[in-house]
Amino acid sequence: MSRSLKEIAEAIGAKVQGDSSVQIAAVASIASATARDLSFVEDEKNLSSALKSDAGAVIAGDFAAASNAKPLIISNSPKLAFARAAAFLQKSNGDRITGVHASAVVHPTARLAANTTIEEQVVVAENAEIGEGTRVGASSVIARGVKIGRDCRLYPRVTIYAGTTLGDRVIVHSGAVLGSDGFGYVRDRKSGRYEKFPQIGRLVVADDVEIGANATIDRGALDETRIGRGTKIDNLVHIGHNCRIGENVVIAAQTGLSGSVTIDNDVVLGGQVGIGEHAHIEEGVLLGGQGGVLPNKVLRGKGVAFWGTPARPLREYLKQLATLAGLSKEK
Amino acid sequence: MSRSLKEIAEAIGAKVQGDSSVQIAAVASIASATARDLSFVEDEKNLSSALKSDAGAVIAGDFAAASNAKPLIISNSPKLAFARAAAFLQKSNGDRITGVHASAVVHPTARLAANTTIEEQVVVAENAEIGEGTRVGASSVIARGVKIGRDCRLYPRVTIYAGTTLGDRVIVHSGAVLGSDGFGYVRDRKSGRYEKFPQIGRLVVADDVEIGANATIDRGALDETRIGRGTKIDNLVHIGHNCRIGENVVIAAQTGLSGSVTIDNDVVLGGQVGIGEHAHIEEGVLLGGQGGVLPNKVLRGKGVAFWGTPARPLREYLKQLATLAGLSKEK
Amino acid sequence: MSRSLKEIAEAIGAKVQGDSSVQIAAVASIASATARDLSFVEDEKNLSSALKSDAGAVIAGDFAAASNAKPLIISNSPKLAFARAAAFLQKSNGDRITGVHASAVVHPTARLAANTTIEEQVVVAENAEIGEGTRVGASSVIARGVKIGRDCRLYPRVTIYAGTTLGDRVIVHSGAVLGSDGFGYVRDRKSGRYEKFPQIGRLVVADDVEIGANATIDRGALDETRIGRGTKIDNLVHIGHNCRIGENVVIAAQTGLSGSVTIDNDVVLGGQVGIGEHAHIEEGVLLGGQGGVLPNKVLRGKGVAFWGTPARPLREYLKQLATLAGLSKEK
Numbered sequence A, B, C: 001m002s003r004s005l006k007e008i009a010e011a012i013g014a015k016v017q018g019d020s021s022v023q024i025a026a027v028a029s030i031a032s033a034t035a036r037d038l039s040f041v042e043d044e045k046n047l048s049s050a051l052k053s054d055a056g057a058v059i060a061g062d063f064a065a066a067s068n069a070k071p072l073i074i075s076n077s078p079k080l081a082f083a084r085a086a087a088f089l090q091k092s093n094g095d096r097i098t099g100v101h102a103s104a105v106v107h108p109t110a111r112l113a114a115n116t117t118i119e120e121q122v123v124v125a126e127n128a129e130i131g132e133g134t135r136v137g138a139s140s141v142i143a144r145g146v147k148i149g150r151d152c153r154l155y156p157r158v159t160i161y162a163g164t165t166l167g168d169r170v171i172v173h174s175g176a177v178l179g180s181d182g183f184g185y186v187r188d189r190k191s192g193r194y195e196k197f198p199q200i201g202r203l204v205v206a207d208d209v210e211i212g213a214n215a216t217i218d219r220g221a222l223d224e225t226r227i228g229r230g231t232k233i234d235n236l237v238h239i240g241h242n243c244r245i246g247e248n249v250v251i252a253a254q255t256g257l258s259g260s261v262t263i264d265n266d267v268v269l270g271g272q273v274g275i276g277e278h279a280h281i282e283e284g285v286l287l288g289g290q291g292g293v294l295p296n297k298v299l300r301g302k303g304v305a306f307w308g309t310p311a312r313p314l315r316e317y318l319k320q321l322a323t324l325a326g327l328s329k330e331k
Helices: A005-012 A044-052 A078-093 A314-330 B005-012 B044-052 B078-093 B314-330 C005-012 C044-052 C078-093 C314-330
Strands: A015-017 A037-040 A057-060 A072-074 A177-180 A185-187 A194-196 A202-205 A216-218 A224-227 A305-307 B015-017 B037-040 B057-060 B072-074 B177-180 B185-187 B194-196 B202-205 B216-218 B224-227 B305-307 C015-017 C037-040 C057-060 C072-074 C177-180 C185-187 C194-196 C202-205 C216-218 C224-227 C305-307
Touching (some): A005 A015, A005 A078, A078 C194, A194 B078, A202 A216, A216 A224, A314 B314, B044 B057, B305 B314, C005 C072, C037 C078, C305 C314
Parallel strands (some): A177 A216, A202 A224, B202 B224, C177 C216
16 A cells, blocks of 8 residues: 555654655655655755666755655654654554454453454453554453553554553553562572562553563562653663663663662663673663663663763763773883 | 462462451552552562552561551562472462364374363374373474473463473473474585585483573484473573583573583573583573674583673683773873 | 484495494483494594493494494494484484474465474464474474475474564574563653564574574564574574574673674674674673673684673783782782
8 A cells, every 4th residue: 555745744743745646655765765655854865866876766854855856744853753664654554353253352341442353363451451543462461450552553462561551652562561579589698598579569661662682670579660751672671670861861782780779861872782780870860881870870861871880971082992991002 | 360478478378467357369560559459569668668558468578577558478589489489479369261173173093181172273183192281382382292291381382393302390481492403514625515514413302491482403413312301491592412502591582592402400691692512501501692602612610600702700700801891092 | 112223324424334224213322321322533542431331332443443343333423323324323213203294273274385384372373484394393483484495403482573584404492582672772861661663573593503492582673683504592592683693603601792793704703792882892702701701892703712790802801810819918
């Protein structure tokens, strides 16, 4: 199924330059685009190759205002406009099945809203609630009392432990485990054995969160673990019990948060970062890949970049690296 | 279902101070407790807020001996007593289904003991054995010849490869993979290709072990990988083939052990630690988060903390950090 | 089922010394071998213990030419010969079920070649293609349009996203997620929200690749992620969108590659390595465990070892460590 360039431009709030009737079926990169594809270009230096490509139309900035070699959508943010066009086209392409597949096991007390899709081999347990337009991928397991909002997309083989709550438009990739027990024990000094501290709190995930493949997010021990609105979590990330993650936080792959870590809004964590218990990363901090933050430590500063273990301001870290390299050469 | 404070105190071997008939349904933190909840306080400075809370009863130390504002359980180890009370209350609350769910596929040669629960969509293959009181979570796959002891709890979507053995009271969280092939190849120098070295040994997990979500533990190449009694393994941990892990070892999230690593009893490994092949971490060593141990290296010393890569005694590591920071400022 | 030593030697192209009629059922280590097992020894110093062991036969190098205590297979590469003997014996032992299990859900448009095995609870979606002799493990999910070659082995609970292509003889361990969405967003500067950049490319995995348990490999954003022939990927590895991995690359556990990383042939990456976006690791480079490579960085040199973060040639890194330790002691 295709859409006219006019329909796409209207959907994303941008304007067409040239033939607005051209039919577009999908988005593609400049290199791979065909006549049915829409592509994009972010700066003037790549414009001419975009115009020479096979793409049926191109999204570009004002720098393309004088071009008439191809139908264009003009936008101040070509990449953002391209992302929205892709979402619009994908929505119109629909999905493969709807309704509850016969091989799924849905408990009679579970409440499925209208237009919910439950794919093959899924398990939905007692008193779970699944919102309108949400799709639960094949072989996922939704435990009792879980609440999932509207228009969520769970890919195959997701596990959600009992009592977890997801907001609207949450995307969860395959293998992710949400609401598992935190890592908490009390040692019996006499026997030397570790006994399990209760892990009976909840996990609450707000709207518009995306969670990557095989990521794990633990429930609170006694209270809650919370993931704020719009936060994006990459593959194989670990978030411990009682963490509080703010809004629009970005956490790259394989990063790990110990228990009771606080991450404020708009923080960006690189890949393989490790953060100790009760540390606090304040609003807008950037922490580079493989950085380490000690327990109870506070990192502060909007737009300030930290790096290394223990994490230091980037300038300081680079200076130390250079100092060490210099001294080593002198020796 | 609730229990009297008296019943709880008897179950955990502690004594009640005040009204022992108060009915308790669950445990909770001081902040969230209601009249049906039992909470705890570890030190005197938090006692007054605990006594003012809504909790129906509180577990406290001897420092609370003079208090009569609330029914109390007095214990030398309030946190441990609280953990045990939580376990006692959870046990009495029971679980959602029992028996073998109709959607599970259990091979006729598998042997299920009494009171075993096999949840929805589970696969139990040839000659697997599952002990009394054990629960296998939805969509788990138990391969042929696996032996699982008594009173184990496997959460949904666990995979156990053929021939793996689990002791009693083992807890395995969702997505964990037990007994997978180790990472071993032999390179053919002529072709440059890697050929698979046989990974046909076993994985043996002792009693009272807990394994976190999406953790992976490989079987031995030719012999065994072993996890000792009471050891606790967090989410996304990787343990390579032929590792020997002792008793009451604690391994935090995302730590990785290469092949043939030996970890003695009572070792504590922080998160994101990496340990090279054939390294040996001796009894009681503490290794801080993100620490790295070179292949064949030995770390020694009960209660000695190591940190950094390559791992050094903490004092030495901190002194080196300070030296570098000082030199860098001088430059 | 067993094979004579003669049959085994012929299958792997090596010669027997001594009684070639001895019957062998399996391979084993020297320590655990019984009379029905074949073992191996790589150097002369372990020969006498191998000859004294219970093994029915031993694979050894020319250094054993004078021995007649046991039936031997003589090979220039005893470990390689042992690996091939193990593969030969395993092949003849066969697998547990064949065909499509009744509990699997295979879409009528999916094409299964001859001798394909689809285990319990598997889902195979629209237009998927599975090649001859391939086995799909229990509870795996094969999305629409996936193409899997011949003689592949997917262990239980593998997920393959739509459109992914696997070559022949590919092995995928449990919990691996292939072809998931990459981690790409465009920030709307007005609202501060991240919007999803399209992740609609593909993942292409070549022949003879092995992928470890709970590893995640993302599809391309608009184009392709590619894994080259013979490459071996360990447990919990993350490979981001648009990465290009060459042939015979070895990637140890928990290593992570950001988006658009290029790894050339014959590279070896240790465990917990992190590589930034658009970095390029050239042919034959060795990168030690926990090493970190900055975005856009190029590492070069066949057989050159790098270590640390940022990754430096091993010599340089060790010298810097020694310098720091020395200065710290002086202070």
